[in-house]
Amino acid sequence: MGLPKVGAAVGRIVATAQNGLEVIRLGGLETGTQPAPFRVVETEKMFRLRRYFPDDAGDGASHIILIPPMMVSANVYDVTENNGAVSVLHRHGIIPWVIDFGSPDHEEGGMERTLTDHVMAISRAIDLVRGIVGRDVHLGGYSQGGMFAYQTAAYRRAEGLASLVTYGSPVDITAAMPLGLPANLVVPGVEFLGDRVFSNIWVPSWLARTGFQLADPVKTAKSRIDFLRRLHDRDALLPREDQRRFIEQEGWVAWSGPAVAELMRQFVVHNRMMSGGFVIDGDVVSMSDITCPVLAFVGETDDIGQPVAVRGIRRAAPEADVFESTIPAGHFGLVVGSTAGRMSWPTTAEWILWRDAKGPRPEAAHEMDASVTSGSGISWANRLTYGVGQVAGAGTAVSKELIEAVSSIQRTTVAVASESVRTVPRLFRLGQIQPSTRISLAKLMSENEKRTPNDELFLFENRVLTHDQVNTRIDNVVAGLIECGIRPGEHVGVLMDTRPSALVVVAALSRLGAVAVIVSSGDDLPEMLTLADTNVILTDPNHLDVATAVSDRVLVLGGGDQRVIDRADGVSIVDMEQIDPDKVRMPVWYRRDPGLAGDLAFILFTKINGRISRWSITNHRFAMSAFGAAAAAGLSNRDTVYCLPPLHHASGLLTTLGATVAGRSRIALSNGVDPERFAFEVRHYGVTVVSYTWSMLAEIIRRDDFDAAQLATVRLFMGSGLTSGLWTEIREALPKAKVLEFFATADGSAILANVDGNKIGAMGRSLPETNNVRIAAYDTDTDQLAVDRDSGFIREANPGEVGMLVSHAAQKFDAAGLVLRDVFRSHDRWEVSGSLFRADADGDLWYMGSAQGVIRTARGVVYPAPIQNALSELPVVEQVAVYGVRHAGAQLAVAAISLRADGPSLTPTMLRVGLGELEAADRPDIIWVTDSIPVSESFRPIATGLVARGVPKPGPKVWYRDSEGRYRRYTASVAKTIDWAWPTVQDETVDGVVDVAE
Template identity: 20%
Template sequence: MDYLNRMAPSEVLTHRLLERRAAEAPDALFFSFQNESFTLGHCNRMANRMARNLQEAGITTGTHVAVFMDTSAEYMYLWMALSKVGAVEVPINTAYRGDVLKHVLHTCQATACILDDRFIDTVDEASFGFAQFKQVFAAPGRASALPPRGQHLASLLAPNDESNLTLLPRYDDVTCIIFTSGTTGTSKGVMLSHHCLTGGGLIYAEINDLCSDDVLMNFLPFFHCAAKFLTIATLACGGRMLLQPRLSISTFWHEVRAHGVTNFMGVGGICNMLVSRPEMADDAKTTIRTIYAVPDPADIHKELERRFGCTVTTVYGSTEGGLSLFRSVSDAYRPNSCGRPGPYYEVQIVDADDNPVPVGTSGEIVVRPKRPFLIGSGYIGMPERTVKTWRNLWLHTGDRGHADADGFYYFDDRVSDSIRRRGENISSFEVESLVSKHPAVSEAVAVPTASEIGEDEVWVLVVPRQGQTIEPEDLLVHCSRYMPYFMIPRFIEIVTDFPRTSTAKVEKFRIRASGPDAKAWDREAHGWKVTREGLFSMDGQLVVSFGSSRSKAPSNLSANE
């Protein structure tokens, strides 16, 4: 269904979708979360109440609000409320801490912060005692732990006018800043307009041909565009959403059958995990109609469709560039292709001088929209990087690809030094910087290496300082104290030097091509485990906690890491 083209750009705002749906069917189910159901009308009323409380607290049009929260119904209300008042949401990866979090908080220009109670200490340390924030709201919990000027999040849900606000942000206003990993530098905050963010969700609904009887499973965190796209697509098609705090492979198909799920995102290695489980006679006896697989590996594509009786769609996109290439339910399948340009974007393959290359030749993928403000509006606080990335009226993705004579596009490789692991983009620069904090490390290199379940594993090579030695276990513990769980390397190798050019630059392509051999220490092979809760030694002891009181020895890491 052509959702986006049916709407004028001025109407493509997420909260406007909610308001229209709530007016049409206030008692219709919008989403379920932890055995509770929430109607469209209820969600809109709570968002309106929260929006007015935000305004009274001084959070209004243009206010940058750092949000450090887990998935919850309150987060849903907050997201919609921030959209209604014209504030700029900065949803932050809840695994961030230390220097990575300091960089994000400094760059995003947030003057307000809304967070769950369990993140207070983490944000307090990274923000120098919440000094940059004029307003702070924390979820109910340890009252004595509230930071200076802090208030309970519950105060934002205090009784207030529940009618729609008359203030209408413009479709080209920035509504959200999503931080995506740096590839040759630090993480970058992508400024997304209402039209860009909401349009992405509408395009998702089109790709998967969603309609009012669809049930979308959403287990992705709201600091990624993907979770927001699923929510927006639910509003667009008039279906409902099963909202979950995280993915559990062990209970996945039970949840699908219990809730009648028809669509989900198979990002990262999720599809590989699903087909790696033993085949069951009733695999195809589910309500699943479409799986949006990114990537869509040719070696498991047919097995996914055969085993689970569904259609697999796919896309090539980015936070900056939107969903520019895709294969919808009605498009032909071509192995390893990420589809063809949709109706809303132009796509080219260019050389180093931005000249188009011949068919079949590999070059950089560049994108531009056919509708206004349907790609990112730049990187916050990084004007030079913005100009470089958006040069010559094209968004330069930093990815290499090629096209065939029939107009199908193929992703070849990353032009830059990023690593993608478990659906997370990881900056090799940030990994190297944090590894180099170890006092015995002279130089560090981080590169991707293929994972058994798809995407990459993090492989770190280090040269020790002269006269010093480093044990892999010691470096692993060090990394666990500084990095988000998904960034912590699997492979660690101690070397005397790296392959270099004549100007002493490290030739990472040679390292990547060789792959880790027997000299590389593999934490999984040695029994060490990393979960969202912490680092566990080979004997199951918690060595480094990531701040959760629920830490315990993991049992099946591959499904839930």
């Protein structure tokens, strides 16, 4: 009885020793399996293209190209003889092709490969296979290979692709990070690694393997223990030996450092597969460009490509038909092993045949539901059902839940701390500025170039310009300006469309130390040039005729346009594109970015009541606006700001260009406000912040086909001039996006912002580290600040009292307007803004209008801004203009309204409700509906033409305010009897006039 047991034990020891020796000598057990046959049909620097089963002619067959992840060998699709991807697909009549990137550490230039190199290589392989087979092909990829597939399909706009098939490939990466780690903890570390570590080093294969195994250390340890315990039983080990050797030894290749850095930066830190706006070979690409069908395999216990992250494709590619197939497996089990051989690859084959009209729709594929956007998407039941390794993963999920619970409790603190990291350095820098401090737009751009030269700066018409490229262009334009005789301090007019070239010109003048006089085309252009002492204009080809009509010297910048070439004479018209910057001899006086805080940097213009005023902006004022706006908007290098305002508007120059440069954000430029392209460009560029002025967003928000889901990436709208009505509409249409409304005097002396956005219509408070502001009591009868009789100083307005906004003139060198001393106390200095405000009980400021725009009626003053905001809330109103018209020695307050197309008519009930919160005396005397109200280039309503028409004539679309504040139809008979000084009327029934007031 004892001898058989001893013999069995001895046999077990001998078998263990023999098998162990084989593992030590060969790295594993010899299984006798053979890889599937293939032929390399194309070899290029980046890849070798394998065509499997070359003896099969594949006449009429479907074809799929499979992409491995960067860190995994191309053999991942042929690990096991029976269950390997290529074998299963071929058994179903499909010809598999596999892209083999090789091992970068053994390829020439391999460790310098970028993400773009991989995508371009895949795109090239698609063209090669299509050329061979003569039909569209399917594209598939596992893990990061699937991400490559998505990126390539987006880059190609799905051209030549019958469908996409991905396996555990995350799209919304920050929604569910690998291993369930909290994104707010991981992303900063990933950003550091991408910028400072992987951009300079590469990842060896052993480290890639170790990283994968550490993703589930319990499962890895369990597998090794099971292998050692069964080392005596060769028959039990052989079925899984090829898979074990692949995972533990043979399946890993090195990662190129630049490719890893780019992956981290674009798709983890910025999550641009989800938001859009990633860059491939200099082109802007968005997942919304994918239009071919998609099948995404989701691992029910995949802790690397977590289900929620994988299902992000449904929202990222709204134009595609997206299906999913859920597999009871982890990340690796999706493509390798018995489960993959039984489920993943047969379903893939059925999908391909269905899409090529050769078979029915696979039962395991169904339309994707992406309604769950938080958590991992892995249920506890699945974790418990599918193994000890997954239970260990569940522990990770528990950790995540605990962290998120703590985070929710401390959310406010974390948010404040996070914002402080970004904003405190900016605001601290503002506080350190002295008159002799070197600071300017160009200097900020130089600093950004030095910090991140290869990061994108401008996005325009599918083109991308990096900080390095933009600064090189700026330096070239500076050389051209010097060749044209422009010197530091000279005033140069800039008349250009808001394009990259215009921003480059403004920055070049700043780099040279000249003053950019930013003008707009129109009848006021000659007066602007005179006010700014400007004798030379720098323009683009589109404005050449306008510029030459008002100036004897015009410099033209813009792409070799034939209109310029034909007219350039080198004297009155200079084509700057013909100047070779390398041949320009830079003078000894030239100093890069010489601008001091006290130097004049820009000249803007404002027009109030038909009068043009010049506003001078120093570098200090520019910096205050730029840093203040960037801090208020929380801008960072993760933001893409969509710039809609014209450059000559303060919002375009200061709170868009200035803030994005200060925040190191990307700037996406448009070809003007085009409702047809707006949603597309937001998705395409990955826009997170939209800048605006006045009513330019109205056409977009009010379109019948407006789809809020297309603007899901937008977190903030920032700008100035937004009416309360449009503000309310934006909030209702996009509740997750905030509105940051700024008020800035054109010279930047006062900068207010409604940072929390809770009080619609309020201008908020002054930004930290910008000039302090107060509301000085103001006598509208005398147009003077009100003096306190006891102290002799100016009295500060009480809450609710309308007064003059004044800003503390802390820096004497950049005060551009009227500066008064000894205002609220001895020796203080305050700059008078000319704008009237009131402060509410919380200290928030509300704009009432300019002092010049006050309407002086017989009953007292009427402020236009509250009327405009109140009427803008009416759902039938398109535009509102409120102005005063002279009549009988006083003014009448008139509100002109244009109605929305195809909307209902305006009724007295609407007027009563809309103006209900205003006191009777604060309402307009006359309201009339006009066909249209013209707007400026910045979409500000222009009332000049309306004022010239005088008191509106009686008619069915005109109402007047009676003595009780009600609105009645303004008829011819009423016009004869009304006394505007004492607004009462005769009994209307006597005159046969219908009373329409309600």
